Amino acid sequence: MVKYFYILTYGCQMNVHESEKIAGILKDLNYEPCNVIEEADIIVFNTCCIRENAENHAYGNIGMLKKLKAGKRSLIIAVGGCLTQQMGKASGLHKKFPYVDIVFGTHNLGKLKDYIIKKRAQKKAVIEIEEDNGEICEGLEPYRTSYPNAWLNITYGCNNFCSYCIVPYVRGRERSRRSKDIIKEAENLVALGYKEITLLGQNVNSYGNGTDDISFPELLRRIANIDGKFRLRFMTSHPKDFSVEIAKAIADNTKICKSVHLPVQSGSNVVLKAMNRKYTVEDYLEKVKILKQYVPDCSLTTDIIVGFPGETEEDFLQTCELVKNVGYSSAFTFVYSKREGTVAAKMKNQIPAEVSKNRIMRLIEIVNSQTREQSAAYVGKVIEILCEGYDDKKQMYLGRDGYGRMAYFASDVSHIGEFLNVKVEGANGISLACKKVEI
Numbered sequence: 001m002v003k004y005f006y007i008l009t010y011g012c013q014m015n016v017h018e019s020e021k022i023a024g025i026l027k028d029l030n031y032e033p034c035n036v037i038e039e040a041d042i043i044v045f046n047t048c049c050i051r052e053n054a055e056n057h058a059y060g061n062i063g064m065l066k067k068l069k070a071g072k073r074s075l076i077i078a079v080g081g082c083l084t085q086q087m088g089k090a091s092g093l094h095k096k097f098p099y100v101d102i103v104f105g106t107h108n109l110g111k112l113k114d115y116i117i118k119k120r121a122q123k124k125a126v127i128e129i130e131e132d133n134g135e136i137c138e139g140l141e142p143y144r145t146s147y148p149n150a151w152l153n154i155t156y157g158c159n160n161f162c163s164y165c166i167v168p169y170v171r172g173r174e175r176s177r178r179s180k181d182i183i184k185e186a187e188n189l190v191a192l193g194y195k196e197i198t199l200l201g202q203n204v205n206s207y208g209n210g211t212d213d214i215s216f217p218e219l220l221r222r223i224a225n226i227d228g229k230f231r232l233r234f235m236t237s238h239p240k241d242f243s244v245e246i247a248k249a250i251a252d253n254t255k256i257c258k259s260v261h262l263p264v265q266s267g268s269n270v271v272l273k274a275m276n277r278k279y280t281v282e283d284y285l286e287k288v289k290i291l292k293q294y295v296p297d298c299s300l301t302t303d304i305i306v307g308f309p310g311e312t313e314e315d316f317l318q319t320c321e322l323v324k325n326v327g328y329s330s331a332f333t334f335v336y337s338k339r340e341g342t343v344a345a346k347m348k349n350q351i352p353a354e355v356s357k358n359r360i361m362r363l364i365e366i367v368n369s370q371t372r373e374q375s376a377a378y379v380g381k382v383i384e385i386l387c388e389g390y391d392d393k394k395q396m397y398l399g400r401d402g403y404g405r406m407a408y409f410a411s412d413v414s415h416i417g418e419f420l421n422v423k424v425e426g427a428n429g430i431s432l433a434c435k436k437v438e439i
């Protein structure tokens with residue numbers, strides 16, 4: 001009889017890709033994917049703890065499985081990801097949800113297969129969290145679900161310790177994969193027909209630091225040199241490490257998308273210092289200038305946190321000013337969330353929720369009006385998009401152009417995985433309404 005798996009993923013692209021690796025492990029154990037959670041024989045939660053609501057989301061969903069488990073004793077429930085890796089959270093999780101069978105962390109994902117086999121043979125739960133030992137787990141074959149895009153890890157962990165951020169505590173120290181492994185994987189992906197490769201790391205710009213391997217811009221160039229038509233993207237860039245060489249690599253290689261995610265976090269030097277971001281507003285604007293000098297039409301996206309401890313109205317207005325000056329094509333905006341164990345959690349002057357809420361609303365208004373303006377400027381143009389999927393609700397195909405702008409169009413036949421030209425007929429905020437162009 002066929003056995004089924006169901007994976008719930010929270011958090012960033014790193015986790016999305018790790019869920020593909022988990023799916024690979026489950027396929028290896030002869031489980032097949034299913035679309036209905038009630039049909040699953042094993043359910044895996046890949047959790048995130050970047051903000052409190054991500055954490056609560058995971059708890060809420062694990063809580064809902066109590067009933068399911070009571071009606072199906074053979075069901076295996078496994079919880080992994082960043083949340084379990086937080087100090088003391090793994091045992092706490094099991095106390096709170098005694099029906100969870102397996103708890104594993106970010107550093108022992110490669111052992112999930114053994115844990116499942118162990119659990120099948122015993123009644124007792126398997127709770128295994130390991131600390132970062134500097135190693136990289138190579139050789140896990142992902143079961144990819146994001147065609148025509150393929151995620152590709154280049155670094156793991158983070159050394160930056162931004163004062164608000166939990167990632168360095170749950171993902172360990174930064175380590176880079178060997179360039180020959182990365183390039184080989186990229187070559188395979190192109191040979192398999194993937195049309196977009198997105199390089200992943202908490203701070204891709206510092207790839208290769210502390211090793212005698214090649215630098216990030218060199219890695220970009222070598223991957224862009226692989227034969228075949230595909231797009232190359234990367235995330236995330238840390239402004240302090242964004243260099244002229246990276247800008248030049250983008251300018252020199254048409255396969256590298258002219259779209260950079262460069263999280264600024266705040267437009268106030270006082271706040272940036274308290275965040276331990278290691279750059280000033282002036283440094284940031286200088287990096288933007290360098291990028292625009294080499295790639296004038298490059299689109300920029302960013303992440304911004306409002307309500308960081310001690311943020312004054314004046315600090316916030318400086319953030320608004322910076323957003324207006326840079327002209328982002330879109331931005332992720334977050335209300336600061338206190339993370340136990342980080343430096344900022346101990347700071348005085350935590351900002352009241354209603355103040356942060358008011359600030360984020362004002363910021364979102366500015367970001368949205370910029371996004372709308374940029375989308376409107378597309379109307380009438382013909383753009384090349386990579387068709388990525390079908391939106392059931394809209395009953396339209398969707399894709400993005402090289403700058404990252406989302407486009408929707410109708411078609412009777414599937415174009416998923418194809419590059420095609422579309423004419424922009426209208427703009428709806430962040431996305432474009434398009435029509436196929438026959439050429």
Ligand code: SAH
Pocket residue numbers: 050051164165166167201202203236237238263265303304305334335336337338339
């Ligand atoms: N490594 C990436 C992404 C980290 S997480 C980077 O350095 O940019 C993605 C975003 O979540 C961050 O850029 C930040 O804006 C936001 N974030 C991280 N910790 C947060 C916290 N405690 N509260 C609110 N937002 C947070």
Ligand code: SF4
Pocket residue numbers: 158159160161162165166167168202203238
């Ligand atoms: Fe977190 Fe900063 Fe590292 Fe990004 S660079 S993961 S925000 S500590």
Ligand code: F3S
Pocket residue numbers: 010011012013014015047048049050082083166167170171
């Ligand atoms: Fe969340 Fe971990 Fe990513 S905390 S944002 S899943 S690295």
